[in-house]
Amino acid sequence: MAGLALYIHWPFCVSKCPYCDFNSHVRDSVDQDMWRAALIADMAHDAAxxxxxPLSSIFxxxxxxxxxxxxxxxxxxxAAEHHWGFAEDIEITLEANPSSVESARFADLAGAGINRVSLGLQSLDDEALKFLGxxxxxxxxxxxxxxxxxxxxxTSFDLIYALPGQSADAWQTELERALGFGTGHLSLYQLTIEPGTRFATLAARGELGEAEPDHGAQLYELTQACTATAGLPAYEISNHARPGEESRHNLSYWRYQNYAGIGPGAHGRRGDLATTRHKKPENWLSAVDRNGHGLQSEDPLSAYDQGAERLMMGLRLTEGxxxxRFPAALLDRSAIERLTAHGLLYPDTDRLVATPQGLLVLNSLLAEILVD
Known part of the structure; x- marks a missing residue:
């Protein structure tokens, strides 16, 4: 039986990056004692x-x-170990920005129990870093x-590619440099313009655009080839790892396993329930003070909703x-046969697995495979 995963959301940043649509907020000061107590209370509610x-991962x-x-x-x-207990090989990941102030804390964070860090490098080019804020x-x-x-x-680190004007040669040079650092896991994302971000405002004014689809596909295929050659093949659309260094926590999402989510805006899955916390930090704090937890909603998921989410998450993986795991009525068998014939799904009778060509058009695959 798979262990439970725990996600803990810390909503504060020094500044808001123009591409970021995550639940992040800038505040002049944070009452650390209050926040620590509130997170522990929120955790205790879900633990009950x-x-x-036992927990297999914390993120x-x-x-x-x-x-x-x-x-x-x-x-x-x-507190998490007290409530749930830990699997023997638990993975405990923390996202970190690579500033000198924060890296000075790395040894103390390791001493606190962090055994995996995900570092937001985002680029190996100074001009690109300025552009990304x-x-x-x-x-x-x-x-x-x-x-x-x-x-x-x-250790893992993130890079963003398909930036405006970025050529295939420039990205290959940057990626090959990144692969030379010996890191066991890389998360490599194409730049997307997300609603509500500063970049979305610029795009609406015609001052910023995303890479053309054909160019984006070229860069994606280049990424897959370079990482595979370096021994870090893709195991998910945007994630690459040496065998055994895959993110166990994220795999729990993609394999549609149960997970608890605490802190502002955190989501969770508990059986057939989808849980959501209050998003704004002050609203979440008020809810914890009032109710002993930060839950905003617990929504039942129908068999169709669960199947759709399972398919959406699972097809992101190279294992499919x-x-x-699906009710027979949920899948369009004729569509699956047609997509297989077109080379977008592998001809496997036991699993649904997208081919490299299929991963490029994953949203279209999902729309065709699922019965309305």
Whole structure:
């Protein structure tokens, strides 16, 4: 039986990046004692409903959780172990920005129990970092990566590609440099213009555009080839790892397993219930103070909704998803046969697996496979 995953959301950042649509907020000050107590209370509520299954992973996301004091991180990890217990090989990940201030805390965060860090490098080009609104430069980012790889058992970092004007040669050079650092996991994302972001405002004024689809596909295929050659093949559309270094926490999402989510805006899955926390930090704090938890809603999921989510998440993986996890009436068999004949799905009787060509048009596949 798979262990339970726990997501902890820290919503605060030093500044808001123009491409970011995550639940992140800038505040002049944060009452650390209040926030630590509130997160522990929110955790206790979900633990009472999901006890009996040890945690296989914890993920501190944000926002910028590397801004959390290490003693707060340690207190949350201790509370989680008390409530659920830990699997022997538990993975505990924290997202971090590569500033010198935050990297100075890495040793203390490791001492608090973090054994995997996900570092937001985003680019190895200073001009691109300015465009992306990042507070660090390449030198500072690589110094943070060096510290992280010495301090933590496992390290991952993010890069964003398909930036305006970025050529295939420029991306290949940057990616090959990144692959030379010896990191066991990379998350490589194409730039997308998300609603509500600063970039969306610029795009609406005609001052910013996304890469043309054909160019984006070229860069994607280049990414798959370079990472596979370097021994970090894709195991999910945007995630690449040496065998054994895949993100166990994210795999729990993509394999549609149960997970608890606490903190502002966090989502969870508990059986056939989808849980959602209040999004605005102040509203979440008020809810915890009033109710002992930050829940905004617990919504039942129909068999169709669960099947649709399972398919949407599972087809992102190169392993695909087992067909026996779906009600027979949910899948359009004729569409599956047609897509297989067109080379977009592998001809496998037990699993639905998208081919590399299929992954490029995944949303279209989902629309055809699912019966309305």
């Amino acid at each position: 409903l999901t006890g009996g299954t 501190f996301g944000g926002g910028t959780p590397s801004l959390m004091p290490p003693e707060t991180v340690a207190a949350l990890i201790e 990042r507070a660090h430069d390449v030198r500072e980012g690589l110094a943070a990566l060096d510290i992280a790889q010495k301090v933590f058992a496992r 998803v087992s067909r026996d």
